[in-house]
Amino acid sequence: MEHMSAAANAPLSIGDTVELDVTGIAHGGVSVARHEGRVVFVADAIPGERVRARVTDAKKKSFARAAVVEVLDASPHRREHVWAEASVDRDLDDRAGGAEFGHIDLAHQRALKGEVLVDAMQRFGGVELAPEDDDPESMRELLTELVEPTEGDEERNGLGYRTRVRLHVDPETGAVGPYAARSRRVISVASLPLATEGINQVAPLHEPMPGVTTVDLIDPAADDPRMLLTLAGEKERAGAGDAVHELVEDRGFLVRAGGFWQVHREAPAVLFTAVRDAVSDLVADGRFDPAAGNLDLYGGAGLLAAAMAEAVGPGLKVTTVEAEPGATDDAAENLSELVGALALTSKVDRHLAELLKSAAPVRDRLRRGTVVLDPPRSGAGGGVMGQLIELSPANVVYVACDPVALARDTKTLREAGYELTELRAFDIFPHTHHFESLAVFQRA
Ligand SMILES: C[S@@+](CC[C@H](N)C(=O)[O-])C[C@H]1O[C@@H](n2cnc3c(N)ncnc32)[C@H](O)[C@@H]1O
Numbered sequence: 001m002e003h004m005s006a007a008a009n010a011p012l013s014i015g016d017t018v019e020l021d022v023t024g025i026a027h028g029g030v031s032v033a034r035h036e037g038r039v040v041f042v043a044d045a046i047p048g049e050r051v052r053a054r055v056t057d058a059k060k061k062s063f064a065r066a067a068v069v070e071v072l073d074a075s076p077h078r079r080e081h082v083w084a085e086a087s088v089d090r091d092l093d094d095r096a097g098g099a100e101f102g103h104i105d106l107a108h109q110r111a112l113k114g115e116v117l118v119d120a121m122q123r124f125g126g127v128e129l130a131p132e133d134d135d136p137e138s139m140r141e142l143l144t145e146l147v148e149p150t151e152g153d154e155e156r157n158g159l160g161y162r163t164r165v166r167l168h169v170d171p172e173t174g175a176v177g178p179y180a181a182r183s184r185r186v187i188s189v190a191s192l193p194l195a196t197e198g199i200n201q202v203a204p205l206h207e208p209m210p211g212v213t214t215v216d217l218i219d220p221a222a223d224d225p226r227m228l229l230t231l232a233g234e235k236e237r238a239g240a241g242d243a244v245h246e247l248v249e250d251r252g253f254l255v256r257a258g259g260f261w262q263v264h265r266e267a268p269a270v271l272f273t274a275v276r277d278a279v280s281d282l283v284a285d286g287r288f289d290p291a292a293g294n295l296d297l298y299g300g301a302g303l304l305a306a307a308m309a310e311a312v313g314p315g316l317k318v319t320t321v322e323a324e325p326g327a328t329d330d331a332a333e334n335l336s337e338l339v340g341a342l343a344l345t346s347k348v349d350r351h352l353a354e355l356l357k358s359a360a361p362v363r364d365r366l367r368r369g370t371v372v373l374d375p376p377r378s379g380a381g382g383g384v385m386g387q388l389i390e391l392s393p394a395n396v397v398y399v400a401c402d403p404v405a406l407a408r409d410t411k412t413l414r415e416a417g418y419e420l421t422e423l424r425a426f427d428i429f430p431h432t433h434h435f436e437s438l439a440v441f442q443r444a
Pocket residue numbers: 260261262271298299300301302303304321322323324327346347348349374375376377
């Protein structure tokens with residue numbers, strides 16, 4: 001059904017179509033426009049474009065949400081969407097989710113992610129990354145270099161990288177596919193262009209799966225691709241506890257099939273190398289004490305503790321802390337050659353609370369230590385950051401998948417006397433708005 005355009009000055013309602021000048025990028029993969037003073041977050045647009053968009057959410061007074069239905073004046077960075085089923089050519093309710101930057105050229109995707117990081121750091125972290133001279137050319141240079149591309153992605157146009165994909169099953173028809181971009185409706189798709197070839201080979205995109213709720217597809221580096229099914233009424237995924245083998249360069253890692261592992265085939269190596277290099281710099285500056293109370297918080301299967309060990313050597317003492325017992329077992333196995341490594345199952349806040357009760361010599365060892373932390377998307381949060389500050393380690397190496405959460409925690413650390421000494425960002429999620437950051441903080 002076609003809807004009337006919104007009348008001048010009338011509040012926006014769901015279904016209205018409006019013409020918008022898109023001016024900037026926001027966190028979360030949407031662009032920003034204004035309609036009669038009200039902010040409108042627009043999906044499937046690119047800053048600089050003029051678009052016709054349909055309002056999808058108008059509950060809030062301060063802003064509305066919309067999605068592009070027609071591009072009136074296209075950005076030079078606009079490309080045909082890498083996934084036909086997510087394109088603006090489709091009705092907006094029928095667009096597949098999970099590739100919200102797939103209509104933008106790769107280099108510009110990175111520039112937009114850089115802008116989101118610079119903005120988050122300025123607004124929430126109190127850190128000015130933009131060049132002081134206000135020169136648009138220097139700003140452009142900063143933005144194109146801030147978020148580093150991943151090896152091999154340029155050649156493949158950022159496709160074929162996902163080694164983990166979750167699909168859903170339509171409870172009525174049994175059809176298998178991703179959720180739509182803006183709802184939990186299952187969309188039928190012909191292929192999964194962001195996923196590896198192995199995943200595309202096993203994905204049951206054309207076979208109905210009645211009685212199943214989710215289909216997790218994984219393609220480990222050193223094992224065959226496989227499928228984990230969750231049956232209706234059950235929580236456990238069949239096969240989730242099976243061990244699979246991953247490779248990071250030539251180092252093997254054992255991971256539960258259903259456990260956490262970075263999704264881009266190169267991401268474990270990118271983050272391993274970045275943390276190893278950051279720790280190597282601390283070692284070179286005489287700021288790293290191998291025998292101190294070093295921690296790898298939210299440690300998963302021990303990837304980043306192994307990176308610390310590669311920088312420091314076999315004398316490293318480190319404790320990985322992880323909530324999932326299966327992942328802790330994997331970490332214990334993956335770190336078994338490191339005599340000074342201990343893998344613990346605990347929530348991070350509970351473990352830090354225990355550490356804060358320790359006797360003075362233990363507290364002193366922790367103060368001399370380095371904390372690597374890699375929290376889930378929600379960030380470490382105020383509670384854990386408060387505990388960390390009380391623990392007061394010499395260095396904090398923060399790996400973050402959410403720039404705003406990182407920026408907020410940066411503010412907390414800086415106010416407690418830590419200096420931000422390094423910030424890098426990595427495009428390990430091409431064609432989506434996600435990216436990973438690494439920030440190093442040193443106690444003054
Ligand atoms: C982003 S992953 C990082 C894993 C690991 N560092 C890696 O690079 O593979 C976050 C990990 O934190 C764990 N986790 C989430 N919340 C937690 C909490 N409150 N305490 C401890 N671990 C938690 C998850 O199970 C997951 O393994």
